[in-house]
Amino acid sequence: MFLKHVPTGDLVEVIDLPDVINPNSPSIRARSHAGDMIQRPENFLKTELVFPSGEMLPLCWRDAHYYEHEPAA
Template sequence: MFLKHVPSGDLVEVIDLPDVINPGSPTVRARAHTGEIIQRPENFLKTELAFPSGEALPQCWSDAHYYEHAAA
């Protein structure tokens, strides 16, 4: 899965997909795709990631208390 790192505008390839949908994990292990050299995996904050189209990640992927807020 590819996501966009909003501050840099680069695409990142997600390595650990379960981290993306786990609301308890604030970071995602991914590899930046910049240039022709394969980059080393690093942790990216979910708050700085979006879908390649620019759409934000679903709130339920980053907020463990999403359902409590939705019910209020």
């Protein structure tokens, strides 16, 4: 899976996919795809990542208490 790192504009390749959907994990291990060389894995904050289309990651992937932000029905 590829995501876009907003501060740099680079695509990053997710290494540990379960961390992406785990709302208790504030960062993920990924490898930047900038330049010709394969980069070393590093941690990226989920708050700085979006889908390549520019769409934000779902709130339920970023915040373990996402249901508390929903308006009461």
